[in-house]
Structure formats: structure tokens, C-alpha cells
Amino acid sequence: MTDDKNNFTNIERKVQSFFQKQATSLKASKDLWPKIEARLDEKVTDAGAKSTKRGLRQWLVGPRLIVASTSISAVLILIVVGSMWLTTNHPANITPSNILVRSGIEHGAAPQPTIVATTTVAMPTSTAIVAEPVTTTPTVWGLNPSGGTVFGPINSNSTDSNSDVLDTIGKQVISQASVSLEVNTVSTALSQVETMVQNLGGSVDSMSSNGEQNQEQATVTIRVPQDQFLTALDKLQSLGTVQNQNITSQDVTQQYIDLQAQLNSAQLEEQSLQAILAKATTVSDEIAIQEQLTQVIAQAENLQGQINYIQNQVDMATITVTLNEPTQNVGQPPSASLSVAVSNVDSSLASVKQLISGVGGIIDSSSISLNNGKESAYLSLQVYRANFDQIVLAIGKEGKIQQKTVQEAVTAQNGQAQQGNSPPDASISLSLIESSGFWTTTNILVISITGGVVIIALLVFLVLVGKAGLLRRRIS
Amino acid sequence: MIEQKTIMTEDGIIRRCQAGDREAFRSLVEQYQNMLYGTAYLMTGSRMAAEDQVQEAFLSAWKGIGSFRIGHPLKPWLVRILVNKVLSYHRTNPKTIISIDTDLVADPVGDDLAEEIERRDQLQRVMQSLSEEQRQVVLLRYFTGLSLAETSAALGRQQGTIKSQAHRALEQLKNLIEDDNKL
Numbered sequence: 001m002t003d004d005k006n007n008f009t010n011i012e013r014k015v016q017s018f019f020q021k022q023a024t025s026l027k028a029s030k031d032l033w034p035k036i037e038a039r040l041d042e043k044v045t046d047a048g049a050k051s052t053k054r055g056l057r058q059w060l061v062g063p064r065l066i067v068a069s070t071s072i073s074a075v076l077i078l079i080v081v082g083s084m085w086l087t088t089n090h091p092a093n094i095t096p097s098n099i100l101v102r103s104g105i106e107h108g109a110a111p112q113p114t115i116v117a118t119t120t121v122a123m124p125t126s127t128a129i130v131a132e133p134v135t136t137t138p139t140v141w142g143l144n145p146s147g148g149t150v151f152g153p154i155n156s157n158s159t160d161s162n163s164d165v166l167d168t169i170g171k172q173v174i175s176q177a178s179v180s181l182e183v184n185t186v187s188t189a190l191s192q193v194e195t196m197v198q199n200l201g202g203s204v205d206s207m208s209s210n211g212e213q214n215q216e217q218a219t220v221t222i223r224v225p226q227d228q229f230l231t232a233l234d235k236l237q238s239l240g241t242v243q244n245q246n247i248t249s250q251d252v253t254q255q256y257i258d259l260q261a262q263l264n265s266a267q268l269e270e271q272s273l274q275a276i277l278a279k280a281t282t283v284s285d286e287i288a289i290q291e292q293l294t295q296v297i298a299q300a301e302n303l304q305g306q307i308n309y310i311q312n313q314v315d316m317a318t319i320t321v322t323l324n325e326p327t328q329n330v331g332q333p334p335s336a337s338l339s340v341a342v343s344n345v346d347s348s349l350a351s352v353k354q355l356i357s358g359v360g361g362i363i364d365s366s367s368i369s370l371n372n373g374k375e376s377a378y379l380s381l382q383v384y385r386a387n388f389d390q391i392v393l394a395i396g397k398e399g400k401i402q403q404k405t406v407q408e409a410v411t412a413q414n415g416q417a418q419q420g421n422s423p424p425d426a427s428i429s430l431s432l433i434e435s436s437g438f439w440t441t442t443n444i445l446v447i448s449i450t451g452g453v454v455i456i457a458l459l460v461f462l463v464l465v466g467k468a469g470l471l472r473r474r475i476s
Numbered sequence: 477m478i479e480q481k482t483i484m485t486e487d488g489i490i491r492r493c494q495a496g497d498r499e500a501f502r503s504l505v506e507q508y509q510n511m512l513y514g515t516a517y518l519m520t521g522s523r524m525a526a527e528d529q530v531q532e533a534f535l536s537a538w539k540g541i542g543s544f545r546i547g548h549p550l551k552p553w554l555v556r557i558l559v560n561k562v563l564s565y566h567r568t569n570p571k572t573i574i575s576i577d578t579d580l581v582a583d584p585v586g587d588d589l590a591e592e593i594e595r596r597d598q599l600q601r602v603m604q605s606l607s608e609e610q611r612q613v614v615l616l617r618y619f620t621g622l623s624l625a626e627t628s629a630a631l632g633r634q635q636g637t638i639k640s641q642a643h644r645a646l647e648q649l650k651n652l653i654e655d656d657n658k659l
Binding site for chain 2: 011012015016018019022023026027028029032033035036037039040
């Protein structure tokens with residue numbers, strides 16, 4: 001062993017000296033540095049940046065990376081959530097940029113900064129016109145006291161009391177609601193709705209009712225003043241049980257302002273055309289101006305119509321009320337659907353038929369089929385309600401129940417019980433299927449496929465394990 | 477004591493290089509160029525390729541010197557860069573075969589031509605008797621003068637692997653060298 005070691009040391013020494021001899025003849029060319037230096041100049045600016053990058057990469061290893069990525073994600077989440085909150089919840093952000101709201105003093109707090117609302121619209125006639133402030137009641141965003149839903153404007157009295165201080169261009173918001181109510185009597189409820197609407201200073205837009213006796217339904221569309229919207233909803237809720245309620249509010253301020261600006265421009269154009277018309281000297285000029293004037297007037301009227309419509313929608317909230325009466329029980333016979341596995345379909349079929357005729361039932365249809373050597377029978381039966389439970393039980397005893405669905409009888413509200421004279425109306429649909437043992441073709445197929453897959457998987461696993469072991473041994 | 481002084485000086489040079497001093501880098505290039513060139517030449521078998529790879533290695537070293545940790549030995553670091561360059565050169569030029577005779581003769585730096593040719597033959601015999609991996613290990617261990625750990629780091633192989641490869645290579649060279657009295 002020691003000999004061997006010494007031997008190798010000698011060889012190592014020999015190899016080393018051999019290479020040292022070679023080294024004397026292996027010298028780099030003298031112009032290596034100039035070549036390097038030339039390229040150094042090219043890339044010297046690169047070097048600093050890259051080493052900084054590498055430095056950062058080295059610094060960002062392990063826990064530092066986790067901390068850095070966590071804090072970056074946290075900041076990003078905060079930014080996203082914050083901006084979402086601001087865009088969705090903050091009333092100031094819902095106000096269009098060209099409308100500035102002058103805030104009032106609330107609860108004796110320090111006066112809020114006041115901003116005068118002016119909207120400047122560039123006019124085609126190159127005269128700037130200050131849009132007239134649209135005076136509507138101020139908008140307060142809040143929660144529905146009854147439903148807890150976030151929704152549109154509530155024109156509360158507290159803000160109204162500040163109206164002398166507030167010089168506000170309120171938001172143009174169209175409020176709409178649909179309420180579905182269950183009431184005892186639709187007709188009574190309808191008249192209550194009408195009275196309520198009249199009291200609130202609103203009107204009934206449309207009304208329709210349909211349905212059979214004891215199952216009436218009505219739909220009423222009512223319009224109530226914007227400031228009575230909530231009151232109306234509260235009052236409607238007290239008329240019956242609320243089944244469904246949906247409140248929406250749409251901010252149309254921007255649209256309203258745009259329409260106003262367009263109208264103003266159309267009116268200005270109309271005025272200037274009128275002036276030109278007055279100065280027109282020839283008939284052809286007059287006709288041309290007149291034509292233009294007609295177009296402008298039509299446009300102005302159209303715009304005014306749209307503005308009026310929006311104003312109307314804003315001023316009067318729309319509520320669609322659906323009134324239903326509670327669903328009535330009309331009485332329903334029981335019914336059943338059964339699937340029974342029997343050893344002998346023919347004998348079971350015969351005994352079922354006997355059973356049915358024994359209680360005075362009717363066999364609506366009966367069919368026997370043979371599929372893959374298996375017999376099955378399908379029966380549609382009608383029996384008296386009184387015998388229904390007994391028959392279902394007896395059929396079940398014919399074999400093994402595979403599937404059973406029973407719809408119980410619903411008693412009519414007027415208490416009318418089915419008696420002898422009524423026809424048998426309890427229906428039973430029955431399938432009698434020849435039962436088979438465990439070793440069916442399907443079962444055999446499933447078991448053999450599963451077994452095969454398991455065996456193959458096991459073999460593959462064993463081969464892989466063996467190979468891995470072999471490889472490891474070879475490596476070591 | 478002298479050695480310590482040398483290390484100190486090298487650290488100073490590296491610091492100056494890190495500050496962007498090209499003159500300092502020049503002194504490093506001059507110090508290590510022959511060692512790196514020899515290694516590259518014995519790995520590639522081509523003078524031109526060796527010079528190219530040495531150039532590339534020095535440029536990479538200049539770029540990366542900012543991240544070099546002062547106090548660590550510079551030589552293994554440089555060799556590692558060079559080996560990576562040569563290995564990637566081999567990957568892109570897989571047909572390169574070590575044949576020493578091509579251009580060593582063109583610029584004989586040795587004593588005279590006859591001696592040079594003799595030396596070249598020995599070298600070729602020695603290098604060709606080894607496998608590629610063994611050749612790399614033998615080169616770095618006995619020509620470049622790296623330690624076992626440094627060779628392992630430069631080639632990216634386990635120390636045990638390097639040890640056994642060196643062992644096998646030496647066993648193979650033993651007969652060759654013993655046959656050749658000149659070695």
C-alpha cells in the first residue's frame with residue numbers, strides 16, 4: 001500500500017515536471033493585452049451594470065427574496081384594493097371630473113373647502129358658454145335602512161336643510177326598483193298600492209293582472225318622486241312578504257351634461273342662422289338658410305326631448321311591483337316509480353297483475369322485452385289512492401328494489417277527499433328486471449381490465465426500481 | 477512572509493481593477509496570461525482557439541471582477557472562467573481533436589526545432605492516451621497547478637470523481653512514462 005502510494009507520488013511528480021517543461025514553450029502572444037484592451041474599451045460601460053445586476057441577484061437569495069417578494073405583493077395588493085375602493089365607494093370619485101360639488105357644513109364640523117361648479121363647453125361658434133347649473137337635490141350615498149343594499153341617492157331631510165348653503169349641481173341619477181310581493185289578496189293590495197302612490201304624489205304607469213281564481217297575479221309599474229323612492233319601497237314592503245327585491249341606480253350626469261351642451265350649441269346655431277336669414281337678399285340664399293335652419297331646429301327639439309326624458313326619469317323613480325297570491329294546493333294523487341329486480345319476470349308480472357285486479361286498479365300498459373338474454377317488463381298502473389301505499393309495498397316484496405320514487409298525495413285545500421266514485425288516479429310505473437348474479441359480462445370485463453392495468457403498473461414499477469438500483473450500483 | 481506580501485499586492489490590484497483601473501488589470505493579464513494560454517492550448521489543441529478563449533476569459537473576468545470577493549485566491553477563479561469558456565467552445569465545436577502538431581512548430585519558443593518536435597511528440601502521446609475528462613483533470617492538477625478542491629470547482633465535478641479520474645489517468649500514464657526514459 002505504502003509502495004503504491006510512493007509510486008503514485010513519483011508519477012505525479014514526473015507528470016508535473018513533464019508539464020513544466022511544456023510550459024516553457026507555451027506562451028501567449030505578446031499582443032494579447034492590446035487585443036484585450038481594445039475590447040475592454042468597448043464593454044467597459046457594460047461591466048458595471050452587469051456586476052450590479054449580479055450583485056442584486058446575489059443579495060436576493062433565500063429569506064431576502066421571500067421578504068422582498070412578499071412586501072412587493074403586499075404593496076401591489078394594497079394599491080389595487082385601495083384604487084378599487086376609491087373607484088367604487090368613494091362618492092367624490094363617482095362625480096364626473098367636470099362637476100365639482102360644493103360641500104356643506106355637517107354636524108358643526110369645520111367648513112369644507114368650497115368649489116364653485118362651472119362647466120365650460122367649447123362651442124362651434126367659438127364663444128365659450130358657461131353651462132347653467134342644473135339644480136337638483138343633493139345626492140347622498142348610503143345604505144338602505146331596511147335591506148342593507150348599497151344603492152343610489154337618498155334625499156334625506158338633513159341635507160335638504162342645508163340647501164341654502166349648498167350650491168350644488170347634484171348628480172343625475174335614475175333610480176329603479178323591482179319588488180315581488182306575496183299578498184293575501186291581489187285586488188286589495190292593488191288598491192293599497194294605488195292609494196299609496198297617490199299619497200306620495202306619484203302615478204301608476206301601467207297595471208296588468210292575470211291568473212285563475214285563488215291564484216291571481218298582478219304587475220304594477222309606479223312612478224314616485226325621487227325623494228319618495230325609499231318611502232315608497234318601505235310602504236310596499238309592508239303590504240306583504242317580499243319575495244324578491246332589486247334596486248338599481250344609474251348615474252346619467254355625464255350624458256345629461258353632454259345633451260345640454262349640444263342643445264346650447266344647436267340653439268346658438270339657430271340664432272345665428274336666424275340673423276343670417278334676416279340679412280339674406282336673394283331667394284336662393286333664403287331657401288338654403290331656411291333648410292339649414294329646419295335641420296337645426298329639429299336637432300334642438302330632439303335634444304330637448306332626450307333631456308326631458310332623462311329629467312323625467314331622474315325626477316320620478318320607477319318601481320315595478322309584482323303581486324302574487326300564495327300558491328294554493330289543488331290536490332294531487334300520489335304516484336310512484338319503481339324498479340324491482342326479480343328472479344322470474346313472468347311469474348312476478350302475473351302476481352302483480354293479479355294484485356292490481358284484486359284492488360280494482362287499471363293496468364294502463366304492459367310490455368315485456370328481452371335484452372342480452374335478460375327479460376324485463378314495464379307496467380303502467382292506476383290504483384285508488386286508498387290502496388296506493390299497500391300496492392307499492394306489495395310490489396316491493398316481489399324482489400329486490402333497485403330504485404323507488406314515491407310522490408305523496410297532496411290534499412286539496414277544500415278538504416275534498418277522493419272516494420269510491422272517482423276513478424283510480426294514483427299512478428305507478430313499474431319495471432321488473434330479471435336479476436343476475438355477480439359474474440355479469442360487464443363485471444367480468446371491468447375486473448379483468450382493472451386487474452390487467454394494476455399488474456402492468458406493478459411490473460413497470462418493479463422494472464424501474466430494479467433499473468435505478470442497478471444504476472446506483474454501477475455509479476458507486 | 478513573502479507569500480503574504482504577494483497576496484496583499486494581488487488584493488490591492490484586484491481592488492484597483494474593481495474601481496475600473498485598466499492598468500491594474502493589465503498587470504493581472506500579464507501575470508496569468510501564459511498559465512491560462514497553456515491550459516487553453518492543452519485543452520483545445522489549437523493556438524488560435526486557445527488565444528481566443530483566453531481573451532474571452534479575461535474579458536469575462538474584467539466584467540465580473542466587481543463581484544470577486546477579495547481575500548479569495550484569484551488563480552482558481554480565472555481558471556474556472558477559462559475552463560467554462562473552453563468547455564462551451566467544445567460544445568459549439570465538438571469535432572476539435574487534440575492534435576498538438578498544427579501550430580506549435582510555426583512559432584517555436586523553445587531551444588531549437590528538433591527539441592521542440594520531440595517535446596511535441598511526447599506531449600501528443602501523453603494527451604492522446606487519456607480520455608477527455610482525464611485530460612482535463614491532469615491538466616488542471618499538474619500543469620495549471622490547481623488543488624483537488626479547485627480542480628473540482630473549476631470542472632464542476634465532485635472531489636471524489638476528480639480523485640478517481642486523476643488516479644486512473646496517472647495509472648495509465650505510469651506505463652507510458654516508464655517506457656519513455658525521457659520523461
